[in-house]
Amino acid sequence: MxxxxxxxxxxxxxxxxxxxxxxxxxxxxxxxxxxxxxxxxxxxxxxxxxxxxxxxxxxRLPTRYALDVHVDRAEDVLTHKRLLEEAKVPENRPVFHVRAVQVLPVESQDVPLSPSGHKPLSKSRLAPPVFGSSANLEALAMDFNSKSVVHGEESDGSHHSDGSSHLQLPMHEVTFSTVDKPKLLSQMSALLADVGLNIREAHVFSTTDGYSLDVFVVDGWPSEDTQNLRRALFSALSAMGKGAWVKASSATVPSSPQPSQNGVQNGTRSSSEPSVDDWEIDISQLKCNKKVASGSFGDLFRGTYCGQDVAIKILKPERLNENLQREFQQEVFIMRKVRHKNVVQFIGACTMPPNLCIITEYMSGGSVYDYLRNQKALLKMPMLLRVAIDVSKGMDYLHQNKIIHRDLKAANLLLDENEVVKVADFGVARVQSQSGVMTAETGTYRWMAPEIIEHKPYGKKADMFSFGVVLWELLTGKVPYADMTPLQAAVGVVQKVL
Missing domain, CATH: 1.10.8 (Helicase, Ruva Protein; domain 3)
Known part of the structure; x- marks a missing residue:
């Protein structure tokens, strides 16, 4: 055969x-x-x-899709494949699929595993979520079951599997596919909330060709019915309009911005400016799991937002001042406008002092700086070229949108699971003024262009200088001017003796 x-x-x-x-x-x-x-x-x-x-x-999907998918549910993979294909037609977007699912309570965890590593499917008429049931979902189901017993509710057969004496919490799996774009997760979350659904788990994937596959496990619908739920979702989508799902052809950044926290400029709100609500996160959905780095002004955590792995940069409240808040607002202002495969993806922010934080995609490969330090040998030329090309593509995109990074270095270049390099950390980045020149010293001395060190007018060539230093890092695997203090290195660069 x-x-x-x-x-x-x-x-x-x-x-x-x-x-x-x-x-x-x-x-x-x-x-x-x-x-x-x-x-x-x-x-x-x-x-x-x-x-x-x-x-x-x-x-076309990240490796974690293959790691997480329930291999006993092969038809679900076909559904995902179909949705992604249908999303290629603009008139279809966003496409979605709804099904009722069964989440087994914690007490069912002693079921033997199948050879694939997953629990075998029960004989119930409902399948589990495609990515399996997390401990949180199982605990939720157990809690619902316990409350039902406490309140004396009896099963009438509408919410339980065959042969079970326990009530089952009505849960659904809603899968969306559309073009990938900034703040898509927030849009989807708001849409589900509008129809009365609570997100209990989310699996968010971006494809290599610019589409998204977002799978949500939700409760809040009163029964296992899917037909009426589909109608409700369709109505909510229609109310939002097709324009809500259109991806802009390029990120447009004003050439001379005056960002403020409420998005108002010169007494009027620009119609092209997203409102604060477009990127303000729901702090209740944010969980910090592990601190991965700490600095003078903030800490970096690995965590989750609506079930998605994220990086969370939290500013230290005790270090907040006017300048730090201004830099924070500038970073949010820039990051929410850029979208490129070689620039770290912005997910959202909390802009209410003292809880200031920025949420971005989690880059599992760490920084290029750490990658170089962990190598026992110098980078081979193919890998070096891949890194350099990725950085140049990301920086070219930023410069086309008149954004000057001002702190380009190996520590601010991050690797994803496929070793794709993305430019990160826009804390001191700026939008270039209409005159094309800027002043003020910023960045890190060892990578800083001489015109910035001397407080002279500068433009995107300052990033090009830093890129040259990054190339030196990649070639040697060393810290620039390691035998000097940062200030000595700066003086040497200005005096052209280095």
Whole structure:
């Protein structure tokens, strides 16, 4: 049979050792999904070229999609693939899929695992969420069950699985796909809240070709009914209008901005300016899990926002002053306007003192600075070129939008799980004035251009100087001017003796 031949070829290819561990994981999961579909006799598995299509689906999504997806639910992967394909048609966006799901309470955790590592599916008429049930969801289901017993509620068969004596909390899985754009997660969260749904878990993925796949596990709908829930979501989407889901062709930044916390300039609000509500986060959905770095003015945490892995930069309240708040507002002002695969993605911010924080995507690979220090040898030329090209693409995008970074260095370049480099940390970045020149010293001495050190007018060439120092870092794996103090290095650069 054709699907057997395809499975054999994929299994053989996965043993060649010519792929990275992350690509290998995607291939293994894809192989399991194909095998599951073939065993189920699904017609998709018979389609010529389907194996390549399915592998392309996994390749366009991050590795964590393959790691998290429930391989026993192969049809859910087909649903995701279909939604992403439908989202390519502008008139369809956003496309969504709704289904009722069952979350087993904590007491059911002693069920033996299947060979795939997941609990086997129960004989109930409802499947679990596609990415499995987290401990939080299971605890929520257990809490609902306990309260039902306390209040003396009896099951009438409407919310429980066959053979179960426990009430089940009505839960649904809502999956969206549309073009990826800034503040999409906040838009989706607001949409679900508008129809009375509470987000209990979220899995948010961005594809390599600019689309999003967002999977939410929600409660708040009174029954397992999906038809009326679809109608409610469709009505809410219609009320928002198609324009809400259109991605701007490029981020436009005013050439001479005067940002303020309320977005008002010269007594009037610009119609092109997003309001504070467009990027203000719901602080109750934010969780800090682990401190990963600490500085003089703030701390960096790894955490979650609506279930998505994020990086959280929190300013220290005791260090807040007028200048620090101004820099914070400037960073938010810039980050919410940029969108590029080589610039760290802004998710939202809390702008209410003293709880000032900025939320961005979490970059699991750490900084290029740390990457260089952890290498036992110098970077090989292919890797060095990839890093340099990624940085140059990100900086070119910023400069096209008249943004000068002013603190470009290896420590402010971050790696994602696929070793794609993204420019980060816009704390001292500025939008270039209409005259094209700026003054004032900022940045880090070892990477700073001489015109900035001397307080002379400067432009985007200052970033080019810093980029040259970054290239030196990549080539040598060393800190620039390591045998000098920062001030000595600055004097040497200005006097052209270095």
């Amino acid at each position: 054709e699907e057997t031949d395809v499975l054999t070829k994929m299994a053989k290819a996965s043993r060649t050792g010519n792929t990275s561990p992350k690509q290998e994981k995607k291939k293994q999961v894809c192989l399991k999904i194909l095998r599951q579909l073939a065993e189920d006799g699904h017609e998709a598995a018979q389609k010529p070229g389907f194996a390549a299509e399915l592998q392309a689906h996994f390749n």
